[in-house]
Amino acid sequence: MCYVKKSAFFCILSLFLLTLSSCSVKNSVKTSRNTSSSETMAKNQDIQKIELNDENWNDYFEIREENIPGYDKFGDLSGFAHMYSLCIKKDVQIADPNIYDFEITVEYSSTISHPTIEYDCSNQTFSIIDDGDEQRTTINQTSISAYAYIHNNSEYIVEDGYTKNYHENGHLKVLEYDTFKNGGNSPTERDFYTDVHITRVTGNLNIINN
Numbered sequence: 001m002c003y004v005k006k007s008a009f010f011c012i013l014s015l016f017l018l019t020l021s022s023c024s025v026k027n028s029v030k031t032s033r034n035t036s037s038s039e040t041m042a043k044n045q046d047i048q049k050i051e052l053n054d055e056n057w058n059d060y061f062e063i064r065e066e067n068i069p070g071y072d073k074f075g076d077l078s079g080f081a082h083m084y085s086l087c088i089k090k091d092v093q094i095a096d097p098n099i100y101d102f103e104i105t106v107e108y109s110s111t112i113s114h115p116t117i118e119y120d121c122s123n124q125t126f127s128i129i130d131d132g133d134e135q136r137t138t139i140n141q142t143s144i145s146a147y148a149y150i151h152n153n154s155e156y157i158v159e160d161g162y163t164k165n166y167h168e169n170g171h172l173k174v175l176e177y178d179t180f181k182n183g184g185n186s187p188t189e190r191d192f193y194t195d196v197h198i199t200r201v202t203g204n205l206n207i208i209n210n
Contacts, residue, residue, distance in 0.1 A: 046209040047095050052104055057201040060092045063175070065196075067124040070179070079184070080124040083177040084110070084196040086144070095206040103145045104203030110176050111195040112136050118187040119180045126180065129187055139199065144172050 050060065064087050072078045086106060088094065094102070114134040119126035176193040180186075 048207055048209050050205045050207060052201050052203050052205055054198075054200055057106075057198060060089060060205060060207070061172070061198075062087055062089055063196060063198065064171075067126075069124055077121060077182050079121050079179055079181040081177050081179045082126065082193075084175045084193065085171050086173045086175055086198075087171050093208045095208050102203065102205045103143065104201060104205065105141060105143045106173070106198060107139065107141045107200040108175055109137060109139050109195070109197055109199050110193050112138060113192050113194060114189060115192055116187050116189050117180075117192065120186070121180060121182040121184075128192075132189065140175075142173055142175070144203075 050056070052060070064085050066083050066085065068081045068083055070078045070080060086108075112135070114132040115128045116130035116132065117126050118129050176196050178190070178192055
């Protein structure tokens, strides 16, 4: 009787160990497939690592000055933003950031003045009718990563209601902006950003060679 119990116990134990072994093999195959898939994707891309500096950054990036319309929750025009953004040039394709990460730090300068501005929200236009006397220069730094580019910038929010597709237009970072409200006073005296430009760049960028 004791022999029968022991035999049954060993049979159950053997089945349990076989089940564990089978699960382990499946997980191993799954992991191997995922790794293989990533490696294949990497091999299929001709990747070039660029060490960015003050001389070559503008081969890959540009500063765009744009007027971006904004809308409220009902879809009515609420105003527009006058914006300076750091953008990827249209002919530059960043390598898959889940495989090849990048991080850069940009230092930029901007001039803040206090002019009198006349604006038209319906057409997203403005004109400076008096330069004003006040003017000062500021220096700022900002960091940009592949993670933020993919996960945080599917759209950017300048202010409540001011949104624009980020990824599609190659935007990486809003550097400076001013907003003009629909129904606000025009002309108006206000702080205003001009002469936004890059002063220093450091970091690396992985791009796909076409």
